[in-house]
Amino acid sequence: MRLSGEAARGHVLAHGLGGRTDLPLDAVSAIVGGGIAVAVSFLALTWAWKRPRLHPDGGRPVPPRLARLLDAPALTGAGRALSLAATALVVAVAFAGPPTDKRNLAPWALFVTFWVGLVPLSVLLGPVWRRVNPLRTLHAGLCRLTRTDPDGRRPLPAGVGYRPAAGWLTAFVWLELVAPDRSDPRLVGALIVAYAGVNTALAWWFGRDWFTRGDGFEAYSSLLARMCPIGRRSDGTLVWRTPLHGLMRHTGEPGLVATACVLIGSTGFDGITRTTYWRDNVDPSSLLAGTLGLGAAIGAVSVLYLAAMRVSAAATGQDPRRMPGRFAATLLPIALGYTLAHYFSFFLLEGQTTVILASDPFGAGWNLLGSTGNRVDYDLVGPTLIAQVQVNAIVLGHIAGTIAAHDLALRTRPSERALRGQLPIAVVMVALTCAGLFALLSG
């Protein structure tokens, strides 16, 4: 190919890779329809859902045999070996494989298969990354080597919460959406190694619990897993449950609001940069514009949420400082909806590239999987299916968030004030629905 390494860098592609985005929809009808759907759901909830129904310990135990199988140490071992090997392969290919993203799988593996694939994996199967996180494996090995207690030398200060994860995720979305040369395989390799190094070192110091809220990807996976239909009760039993039950268990965790707002804001920002409004008015390769835009999007979501919480606290006479944390989990279904809407086709279409390139990872002329030289099959999911998934994901995500917020409100407030306190939240839900539909669907 005529692409020199130099020439292939520096492009600013959709989601950092691929150069294709979804067709715009009839945004006006989608926005109006979505907003109405969420508003109507809220009204229906106030009328029909008058006492808390979502219980953190709800659910039906899964059959014991299945539970034993799912919890089998052998499964953990196999998963850990597999994820460590896959990570090692991606890093090796990143450094030793072909020099451009056209033929090197590393950027595709990181930005599509891993980052987007983590979402369905965690929502369907639970906190998978926590179980197979290769950094945990590295950390365990390091502790054995240095004869260090895996629980670390110093406990992590209690108030830190999800803030490190929020920081890492912000850095990652900036890399994915703004950074120049982000699809350069060598850069991807270096960043994976650096990330692994820093987090393993921090875990060596603070103990393996660092990964729970300090490793951005594990935290992301575990937060999404709260919406998994299989969950663990507080007594450790595996249960089938309505996915929203899992959102009710933890409240008031520091940094969770920031994490959720980063996820929602960044996805919204990526949508905005694909619109012709942005393209016609902003230089898409501008680092400053990208950074400010991303910051503004995350900031706007945060301000909207915090303002709603403040008004709500004022209306119900609750402590305005504790409100945002208490309702933070209700942002998670929204983040999931945005992600699904925005990355669904990216995962299924551009995600094929990882597999295609894995057939000849080092550019040596191999054909390991029989897919060398194949092209992305854009007919795998058609525009109609993509559009349906997009609209449904955003609207249903907000409806789920509204339900969770309503249920929490019923539980944590004097009931006669509950409705008044919820109005600002409902307004924000409708606003976020419309904003999300606009950002992600309009051309």
Next chain:
Amino acid sequence: MRLKRALTAVVTVGILGTAAACGEPATDSPTSAAPSAATTDASSAPASAPSGQQNVTNVTVTVAKGKASTASGRVKVRRGTTVRFTVTSDAADEFHLHGYDRTLDLRPGRPAVLELTADKPGVFEAELHRSKARVLELQVG
């Protein structure tokens, strides 16, 4: 009920994800369309005028000092349309349409022509490799 539907969507993603497999074999009719030769007054042809043939959308691009100018930043065509890009650059460069993965060699001052059938739906970015300038987006659907 809504939860179930949401869940179904999520499950669908997972299943499709595992089935996503390995793309489709390259149906090689690749790269270089009919380069240049079609000098005439291609550069003055208005965008999206049917030029004799049916269902042909003409897109004229002029590149000067690393900046591309077109009649519209986004060219919208129906699936199945033939799209003919005529690109004239003041410097050597390479025009690249993502997704379709078609490239076009540009030599200074000589109009180059890339013709393709817009058979993949979506919005695809076109850019110049050397100057890294964004050219336009082709919206097929």
